[in-house]
Structure formats: structure tokens, C-alpha cells
Amino acid sequence: MNFTKSCTNKIPSRLKNRILYAIILIISIGLLTYQLIVLDYQFELTNVFNDKQKVQNNTSQFPKIQYDFPLNETAEEKSIREQRRESVKNGFLHAWRGYTKYAWGYDELSPVSNNGRNKFNGWGATIVDALDTLWIMDLKDEFNASREFVSKLNFTNSNDGTNVFETIIRYLGGLLSAFELSDDHIFLEKAKELGEALLYAFNNDTGLPYNSVHLNPDLRVQHPPYGGGLLAEVGTLCLEFTKLSQLSGDNEFFFIANNITKVISNANKTIPGLYPIKIDQATGNFINDAVSFGANGDSFYEYLLKEFILVGDALDKYRRMYIESVESMYKYLIKESPINDRPELLFLGELSINGYFVGKMGHLSCFVPGLLALGSKFLNRPKDLETAKRLAETCYFLNRMTSTGIGGEEVWFKVVEEKNTTNNEIHKRLPDGIYRLSPSYSLLRPETIESLFILYRITGDKKYQDQGWDIWQSLEKWCKTPAGYSGLHDVNSIPPAKNDGMESFFLAETLKYLYLLFSPPDLISLDTYVFNTEAHPLLRMSENHDFFANFD
Secondary structure: OOHHHHHHHHOOHHHHHHHHHHHHHHHHHHHHHHHHHHHHHHHHHHHHHHOHHHHHHHHHHOOOOOOOOOOOOOHHHHHHHHHHHHHHHHHHHHHHHHHHHHOOOOOEEEOOOOEEEOOOOOOOHHHHHOHHHHHHOOOHHHHHHHHHHHHOOOOOOOOOOEEHHHHHHHHHHHHHHHHHHHOOHHHHHHHHHHHHHHHHHHOOOOOOOOOEEOOOHHHOOOOOOOOOEEHHHHOOOHHHHHHHHHHHOOOHHHHHHHHHHHHHHHOOOOEOOEOOOEEEOOOOEEOOOOEOOOOOOHHHHHHHHHHHHHHHHHHHHHHHHHHHHHHHHHHHOEEEOOOOOOOOOEEEOEEOOOOOEEOEEEHHHHHHHHHHHHHHHHOOOHHHHHHHHHHHHHHHHHHHOOOOOOOOOEEEEOOOOOOOOOOOHHHHOOOOOEEEEEOOEOOOOOHHHHHHHHHHHHHOOOHHHHHHHHHHHHHHHHOEOOOOEOOEOOOOOOOOOEOOOEOHHHHHHHHHHHHHHOOOOOOOOOOOEEEOOOOOEEEOHHHOHHHHHHHO
């Protein structure tokens, strides 16, 4: 006897119909939900890429970012500016020639021991990171040699794990920028190859990227370990992936970036607009209440504004998120200077894992003045420009207060809540109001110079050129080696010991921003380009309408 058939026959026909209707209803709801999700993504993608008339209309409405520089630069002003720019270019060539002599094909040069080292899969990070700098400095022979190297790269044959964040900002950003500057399609082809290889990193329930994955298909595992996500690493890719979708016509990259922003935006947080720096990639929930616009948080906030600048009103949520974050930054993180003879300064602190304010300000936080200045013009927020100027003065002060004239990695300002003092002899040499210094300048960081460049382009105030020149002279004096430039162990020690490291972003960011600071203001105008967090300039979409034809 067929037991199943027997049991089925015992179910009343009315009940069987109800069960059938319930199953049909569940399936219908599931299909409807899926369609709504897809339509939501498609609607946003249509806003960004297909509605060319809207984008063109928005273009005329976008406020001008750069200052209206006078055309009558004096002969003396031009001479000083060009001498400074040539000095920076010579510094770049010095570092580049040391790299090509001792480390060609490696990721970075060790500029004291004159060796190459690999930190990012051995794909020549310095070469790819410096492509657009070479183009901007009109070093076409060096650019063409780099092009030949890039044309032979294979991103799927590495035996090492790939850091997803660093690969996107350095390699993918560098390739996209090189394509838009040179119109050489080999760079777009390589960008598409890399982007497609990276898709595996988002193959999980939340869509938040793994920290590290193998791009070699033979080494991939079913579920790589998450490792715990950092806000800046998980949330910094919308510029690159949106641009890649625009240029390639493949909307999957945009969908991935858009989903990540939604997951982070929807995660619970204690203070509106302040996103904790640690996130669980498996659940999409924040792990603690630590907040920083410096280390581990910085570029997430940076990309909220810059994605809006890149695409305009088509993605208004980025504008709303950015403004909410800045307003909470004012309320909870920005404090008046405790330095007695510099009361006009401001500093930007952090929140601890328990949500308490800490007066620690890192060098990485010094990108914020430039970000606020950009937002002040693009979003018509005059207050932000005044805050940007005061924070930039703090960042410059933190450089000039040291024995080398170069800023350390972090400083701690005295705040009432902390009541910290120190008897350390080194710290006794610090200005009143600062009680601790992390003295390394190990990575040749660009953030203060970045803000000085943006503030000069926005205000036209030449003091920012002078301040940038001061910092460059200090770098020349203390960081230069026979083969390149090295990070320092202690900026308050004379002479400072060198750490034998020259990050690829020294050529991609630090020297590029310095060079542009002393260049004519129409070279990579802020009204035409937006920089990714590795200083790779990307054309604002409204400035290049023909690319939207990819999505007709």
C-alpha cells in the first residue's frame, strides 16, 4: 500500500486547497520582494547612468568649487611657484629612479637598504599607484615603460592573499585614473580584469567584503574567514566601483557598492552619523562604539561626500549621510584648542570603544580640513570652510612643533575628562596643552599636504602654498636617501633614524598633491575631477556625458 498516497487522500479537499493557496502566496510574496529589491537597485542605477538629461541639467546647477584665480600672476609669483614645482618633480624623479634601479616590479622600494619588497601581491604597486602622477608630471617615457609592465599583469596567478581594500584604492583606482587621463584602453581592460577577480570577495550573506581573499581560483575556499571588518576598509569602494560600472557598462560593481552603503547605513549606532570603526561582516552589525575620522574610519566618511560629487543628485542619500556625520562630528568630536598661546586652533578627537571622548588626533585625521572645505563649496555650508581653516592650522602646527618640522603619527590633547599628565622627558618638550606624541612618521603620510592643496584651490590663499613648501623642505632634509625617501622613527630626534620604507602612496599622494599645489589651478581642477582616497583623480560623471551611452 502507498502510505504517502493514503495519507494524502485522508486530507480534506478544502484543507488541501488552503495549503496550496498558502504555498502560492508565499512564493508570490518572495518573488515580489525580490522584484522590489531589484527594481530599487535598477532605479538607483538608472538615476546614476541612464538619465542623461537629468545629469546634464544638474551639471549647470553644480556650484563651482575652485577659487576664481586671477589671470595676472606676477613674474615673481610665477617664478617662485615654478621653482617649487620643479623641486617637487625632481624629488619624484629621484624616488622613481631609485625604485626602477633597485626594485622594478616589486611593490615598493626599501630606500636605505636598496632592495625591493612585496606587500601587495607583487604586482608592482608603486608602478600602478604612480601612473597618474607620471602622466600629470608629463613624464611620458616613464609612463610608457610603466604601461608595458601593466599590460602583462595577471591578477589571478598570485599565491598570496589579497587585501581587498588596498587593492581597490591603489590598483583599481590607479588603473581607472590612468585610463581617464590617457584614454589608453589597456588600463580599462586591466581594471575590468581586476574588478571581476575581486567579485569573489563579496560573495556572502551581507555583501560586506572579506578583509583578504585569494584571487587565484585554485586557492579559493568556500567561506574565507571574515577577520572583523574595519569601517574604512569595508566602506571604501563606492568611487572605484561606480566608476568601473560607468566605464565598463557592467552594473554589478555599482550594485555591490550600493548594497554596502545600505548595510552600513542601516546598522544600529549610538549617535546618528557617527559610524563605529568595527563591524561584523557576517551580520552587518557594529561591534563597539569606537568612532574615528582618522585611523580605521577616515575614508568611509570621505567617500560619502565624494560619491555625491562624482554622480550628483542621482544618489542623494550620500549627501544626507555626509551632512548627518559632519553635524555629529561638530557636536561630539571637535574641541577648542587647550594650547594656551594658540587658542584659535581646533582639534578633532575620537570616541573610545565605550563611547567616551578621547583627545587623540592622528595624522590621518588631517584629511578632514580638505574634506570639509570641499563640502563647504559643493553643499553650500560656509561654516565648514571656517572649521576647515582652523583644523588645517592645527595640522600645520603639529608639523612645525617637532624638531624636524614633520608631524608624528598621533598626538594627545589635554581634555578635562582625561586628566592625563606625563613625566617623560621627551613629552615635557611638547607644547602646553599636548601631553603625548607618537613620534613616528613611518609611512610618509600625505594628509596634511592634501588639505593644504584643497584649501589653496578653494580659497586662493597663498599661505597654503608656503606651508606646503615648509613641509616639503623638511621632507627633503630629513627623509631623503641616495635612492629615495624613507619614513622616520622619531620626528623629535635629530638626526632622525630612517625606517627603510617608501610606501607607494608617497609617489601617488604626497608628491602629487605637492606638485599640484604649485601647478596652475586648471591642472586637475576640482571642478572636473574628484580624488579617490589614494589621490587618483576620477572624472566627475557630469563632466563626461559620452560614457553614459554605455547604459542606454
